[in-house]
Amino acid sequence: MQMEKFRKNSMKIIAVLLAAGILLAFHLFPVLVYCVTGENVYEKVSPVHLSGKTVFISDMHLTRNHLKEKSNFPVNLPDDTKNLVIAGDLFDSPGFFNELGGDENNVSKPFCTALKFINNSPGNIYFTVGTPVHDPGFLADSRFSNYGINCNQTTIHIAGRAAIFEIDGLNVAAHHGDYIASGVFDCMTSYFSKKLGKPLILERLWKSSINLDNNYWLITAHSHIPAIDYKHKIANPGAWNPVPVIGGDLKNAVVVENGSVLLVKLN
Numbered sequence: 001m002q003m004e005k006f007r008k009n010s011m012k013i014i015a016v017l018l019a020a021g022i023l024l025a026f027h028l029f030p031v032l033v034y035c036v037t038g039e040n041v042y043e044k045v046s047p048v049h050l051s052g053k054t055v056f057i058s059d060m061h062l063t064r065n066h067l068k069e070k071s072n073f074p075v076n077l078p079d080d081t082k083n084l085v086i087a088g089d090l091f092d093s094p095g096f097f098n099e100l101g102g103d104e105n106n107v108s109k110p111f112c113t114a115l116k117f118i119n120n121s122p123g124n125i126y127f128t129v130g131t132p133v134h135d136p137g138f139l140a141d142s143r144f145s146n147y148g149i150n151c152n153q154t155t156i157h158i159a160g161r162a163a164i165f166e167i168d169g170l171n172v173a174a175h176h177g178d179y180i181a182s183g184v185f186d187c188m189t190s191y192f193s194k195k196l197g198k199p200l201i202l203e204r205l206w207k208s209s210i211n212l213d214n215n216y217w218l219i220t221a222h223s224h225i226p227a228i229d230y231k232h233k234i235a236n237p238g239a240w241n242p243v244p245v246i247g248g249d250l251k252n253a254v255v256v257e258n259g260s261v262l263l264v265k266l267n
Helices: 002-028 031-037 064-068 094-099 108-117 183-195 201-209
Strands: 047-050 054-057 083-086 124-127 147-151 154-158 162-167 170-175 216-219 227-229 234-236 252-257 260-265
Touching: 031 201, 083 162, 108 147, 108 154, 183 201, 201 216, 201 234, 227 260
Parallel strands: 047 162, 054 083, 083 124, 124 154, 170 216, 216 234
Antiparallel strands: 054 252, 147 154, 162 170, 227 234, 252 260
C-alpha cells in the first residue's frame, strides 16, 4: 500500500513539474504559442508605401546617461536616407519616457528629444512599439495608430506593434521581436545559434508559425544580435547598447534600397 501511495504521489509530482515546465517554456519562448495557434499578427495590418533608401535600426534603450553623453551616442544615417524605421525599444523604460515629459496625453516631447541622437534625420520616421518594460505599453493602443509627431522637419509615425512596409515593390514585415522569446533567452539563443552558423533560428520558426509569405522580408529586433538570412528573408539590425557579458556588435542597420536588403555598419 505504501509503495502504491508513493507511486501515485510521485506521478502527481512529475505531472505538476511537467506542466510547470511547459508553462515556463511558453512564457520564455512565446514563439511556441504561435506554433500552436498559427496566429498571424499581420493579418489586419495595412501596408505603408515608401520610396527610396529605408534604414531599419532598433534597441537604442535611451536613458538619462545618454543625455549627458550625447556626442558619444550618435546614429549617423547615410546622407541619402529617405525613411527610418525604429523597430522598438527606443527608450529603456517607461519611467524615462515620463522623465522626458511624456505621458498618455503628451507623447511628443520624448520622441523629439530622442531625435537629437539621430544625424541626417529623414522627413519620415516610423516607430514600431517594443517591449512594454522599455517602451510605454500605451503607445500600442489603437488611439495612437498612425499617430504623427512633428519634430521640426521630421514626422515620427507610431506604427503599433506590427507594421508592413512596401518599399519600391519590396514587402517588409517589421516587429520588435518580443513575441518570439523573452529578452535574455532570445539574446542567448540568438548569440549561440549565430556562432554555430544557424543565425535567426527563432525568427525563422516564428515566420513559419505565423504563415508569413516568403515574398515578405521579416525584420525584427529584440535579441540585440545583428544577422541576416537571405534564404529565408529575415534580418535583425541588432542594438546600440552592449549586452552584459556578451557585449555586442553594435551600431548596425538593415538598409532597404532598390530591391536589395543589406546589413551594414553605420559610422
